[in-house]
Amino acid sequence: MTWVDFWALIATLDGVATEESCRRLAEQLSRRSVPDIIGFAERQAEALYRLDQEKFGTLPVVDLAARYDSPFPQSADVFLYTRCAVVAAGQAVWESVFFDVDKFAPYTSSECDGEWLLYVPDKAYKLTTCKEWDHSTRYCFESYSNRDGWPDLRD
Template sequence: MTWADFWALIATLDGEATEESCRRLAEELSTRSVPEIIGFAERHAEALHRLDQEKFGTLPVADLTARYGSPFPQSADVFLYTRCAVVAAGQAVWESVFFDVEKFAPYTSTAYDGEWLLYVPDKAYELATGEEWHRRTRYCSESYSNRDGWPHLRTERN
């Protein structure tokens, strides 16, 4: 799947990864061939992996504070769901955050939760084949897995 095809499918979310919009996307994707579903999963994992960077993951949650007013850090799960929300917002937003970290910051708000986007490839595959998909993608989308995005973690592990 090309990036253009991936972003065209993401555009059907209308900027948000709600349960309903992701259900519609999974249904649309399920009408495609299995290689296209796999291609979507690969692009999605790569898009999330590229966002897995310290400059984004160390931002505090936008609308929460910890005890005594200190910034509330993103957990690994919140950071993953935030990255999904950025992808769901579309190609222009996704590209812009790499040049301006402040454009990523609003998506750390509890008002954004892109978790539903994680399940789209699996649901599409299941709808298309009637089977569960036990898959791996080339890129890991889990938080802190992009060694290039977290240079201090890379040096600590060596």
């Protein structure tokens, strides 16, 4: 799957990864071939991996920082779901955060949970094949897996 195809599919989310919008995306993706579903998963994992950087992961959770009058760090899960929200916001937002970290910050809000995006390939695959998803992507999208993005974590 090309990046153009990936971002066109992401655009169907209308900027947010809700349960409903991700269900619709999974249904749309399920009408494509299995290689396309795998390709979507690969692009999604790479997009999340590229966002796995210290400059984003060390930003505080916006609404909690204000509530507690001090920075409230993102957990590994919150950071992953925040990266999903940035991807769901679309190509323009995803690209812009690399040039301006302040454009990433609003997505750390608890209102911007993009977790549902993670399950789109699994659901699409199951709808297409009636089998459980059993595919590992080239890029690991778990938080702190991008060693180049976290120089202090390098071995």
